[in-house]
Amino acid sequence: MATVSVRQALKSFGTTRILHGVDVEIADGEFVVLVGPSGCGKSTLLRMIAGLENISGGEIAIDGRVVNNVPPKDRDIAMVFQNYALYPHMTVRQNMAFSMKLAKAPPAIMEEEVQRAAKILGLDALLDRYPRQLSGGQRQRVAMGRAIVRHPQVFLFDEPLSNLDAKLRVQMRSEIRELQQRLGTTTIYVTHDQIEAMTMADQIVVMNGGRIEQAGAPLALYDKPANLFVAGFIGSPAMNLLPGKVTPEGFRLEGGALLPLPPGAPANAATYGIRPEHMSLAEDGVEGIIVLVEPTGSETQVTMRLGETVVTGAFRERVQGRPGATLRVMPDLSLVHLFGPDGGRLPS
Amino acid sequence: MSATTAAPVWTKMRPKQGALSRLFDWKPFLAFVCLLPAVGLLMTFLTYPLGLGIWLAFTDTTIGREGIWVGLENFIWLMDDPIFWSAVFYSVFYTGVATIGKFALGLWLALLLNQHVPFKSMLRAIILLPWIVPTVLSAIAFWWIYDPQFSIISYVLVDALGWRDTNVDFINTAWPARWSLIAANIWRGIPFVAITLLAGLQTIPPSLYEAALLDGASGWQRFRHITFPMLLPILAIVMTFSIIFTFTDFQLVYAITRGGPVNSTHLLATLAFQRGIQGGQLGEGAAIAVSMIPFLVFATLFSYYGLARRKWQQGEGND
Incomplete structure (x- = not known):
């Protein structure tokens, strides 16, 4: 177990800069999720920590030791790849024991470690199978087993669930999280799925365009997104980000509708952010015209038009209504997010 | 707009099928x-000559x-x-040594070309050259290279560098000739x-090497535990072909x-040609040619069953 520090990390491929000076501090035993859209540099950062990519500038330290020039095998880390990267010509047992075999471990210890990991992951019955004979979820577990047997200081996961179907993904999500809590190993996990990030992380690092937009606990990011990007990225369905300006009567949207402002709202607010789940149906609310009603069972998502602006609301009530019908909605004023012209969060 | 106008009545027809179309x-x-x-071509140009032979x-x-x-x-x-x-001895010896040489050097070259080297595509094209040139042409070139009097190698060693006093004997005595042909x-x-x-190397996913790197494998260990076993199926097929081509070689x-x-330096093929066509003893030449068949069958079976299908390549099923 160890801390991981990334200080001012730079990465360029030729003249293209991928990472523009990234800082991340990861505490011992923490589960950190790097999340962001495709091409934001999250996988590159993970591979730099693993040692599979060299570091163009800055510094990466594992357990206080700067590893910039340490080869991957000496960094004491284990990585689970997106495609699992299981050795197809080795059985599950051989796959898991491979690192120990290279390190010339005594066979008895190898077998013991493999059995221990197999027990944790429920792979006991599959040890003599080849990867070809396993399902996606089982392969995923073998990849984790290969990481576990090495007792690394840090686990790295590179989008490990993206090849699984939706149901299995949810299941493996909790399995990985449980396993991490059980082993207490520092873990860095890359994903583009913000729900994975929210449900698994101790700390989320939101990345965009080679920079960190915000880092913090999942709920802190949800409650107080630092800027428009994080506000739009975290949360599902996504937050309504409505451009407009502050007027004495309230917040005038570009589409013409008027939304109430919380007391003491800063006058320079340029974007009004409200999460769909923080809107409610109210007799005295703002009038909207229904565009689409999507019931999910537990709630109903309604896409509606306020003036010319399209807004999504998620309601506990079972909203009935055909497109074109009107309804009245009210944002919860204590949960309104206001953003300045530069996209940064305004204090309220 | 009048909704009362009746649409023209039209029933979809199934086209009548003729006898030929039904056939x-x-x-x-x-x-x-x-x-x-396909059967016609195979019978005429493969089965008939083989049967006749x-x-x-x-x-x-x-x-x-x-x-x-x-x-x-x-x-x-x-x-x-x-x-x-x-001829039997030299055919086996020629095939064995040449196959080992070809695969050692060919694998080495393939591994080099699989790395990031400058001018990679040009190097690949150059490497293909010896194969593009018609065999007889390259054989004539080698004939000159091996010539007792005009050999360029002898010229370099004797006249240019002065390392030797006499020309090199490439093809004038038995063993040098045998080795020269193998070369x-x-x-x-x-x-x-x-x-x-x-091509086989490029099918190995790079993430396997990365995983092995993290597992602590050195360069040699990555070759030994990842590259070689994953290449084995293709190696087996290429080797089967190579052995067949080499054993039946004639032109060089x-x-x-x-x-x-x-x-x-007679191979079975050249001996069969000499006895059968030049010597006119068609029966005897054919017998020599036919005697190649058991060797080829054995070599094919060996490399095919010995190296080709591995359990890990097969899909379902436990054992």
């Missing part, structure tokens, strides 16, 4: 027709005289023929091996030494 819809007939060209091997046919069935007499005769046995065959065979193995030897000096 072609009949699966067995269609399969027969589709197979006909085997038949001739059991006759005493010579050019200009139809033979009669003599049973195993040709083969019994060959059993006591030292030149035949020397020419290796030169000619490398591209095929290198390019096919390179015929163009450079014609089996000489003193029959020391």
Whole structure:
């Protein structure tokens, strides 16, 4: 177990800069999720920590030791790849024991470690199978087993669930999280799925365009997104980000509708952010015209038009209504997010 | 807009099928027709000559005289023929040494080309050159290179560098000639091996190497535990082909030494040609050619079953 520090990390491929000076501090035993859209540099950062990519500038330290020039095998880390990267010509047992075999471990210890990991992951019955004979979820577990047997200081996961179907993904999500809590190993996990990030992380690092937009606990990011990007990225369905300006009567949207402002709202607010789940149906609310009603069972998502602006609301009530019908909605004023012209969060 | 206007009545018709069209819809007939060209070609150019060759091997046919069935007499005769046995020996030796050489160098080249080297695509094209040149042309080039008087190698060593006093003897005595021919065959065979193995190398996912890197594997260990086992299936197929081509080689030897000096470099193919066509003993030549078949069958079976299918490549099923 160890801390991981990334200080001012730079990465360029030729003249293209991928990472523009990234800082991340990861505490011992923490589960950190790097999340962001495709091409934001999250996988590159993970591979730099693993040692599979060299570091163009800055510094990466594992357990206080700067590893910039340490080869991957000496960094004491284990990585689970997106495609699992299981050795197809080795059985599950051989796959898991491979690192120990290279390190010339005594066979008895190898077998013991493999059995221990197999027990944790429920792979006991599959040890003599080849990867070809396993399902996606089982392969995923073998990849984790290969990481576990090495007792690394840090686990790295590179989008490990993206090849699984939706149901299995949810299941493996909790399995990985449980396993991490059980082993207490520092873990860095890359994903583009913000729900994975929210449900698994101790700390989320939101990345965009080679920079960190915000880092913090999942709920802190949800409650107080630092800027428009994080506000739009975290949360599902996504937050309504409505451009407009502050007027004495309230917040005038570009589409013409008027939304109430919380007391003491800063006058320079340029974007009004409200999460769909923080809107409610109210007799005295703002009038909207229904565009689409999507019931999910537990709630109903309604896409509606306020003036010319399209807004999504998620309601506990079972909203009935055909497109074109009107309804009245009210944002919860204590949960309104206001953003300045530069996209940064305004204090309220 | 008047909704009362009745739409013209139209019933969809099924086109009537003619007898010919029905015939072609009949699966067995269609399969027969589709197979006909391929079967015809194979029968005419493969099965018939092979059958004729085997038949001739059991006759005493010579050019200009139809033979009669003599049973195993040709083969019994060959059993006591030292030149035949020397050709068998050299065929096996030639194939064995050349195959080892081709695969060692070809694999090495493929591994090099699989790295990030400058001018990679140009290098690949250059490597293919020996294979593109017609064999007889490259054989003639080697004939010159190996020439006792005009050899360029001798020229460099004797006249240019002065390292030797006499020209090198490449093809004038038995063993040097044997090794020289093997060298020419290796030169000619490398591209095929290198390019096919390179294709095989490129199918190995890079993430396997990254995983091995993290597992602590050194360069040699990555080759030994990842590259080589993953390459083995392709290696087996390429080797099967290579062995067949090398064992049945004719052009290089015929163009450079014609089996000489003193029959020391005869392969079974060149000996069969010499006896059968030049010597006119069609039956005996055919018998020599036919005697290659068991060797080829054995080599094919060995590399195919010994190396090809691995359990890990197969899908379902436990055992």
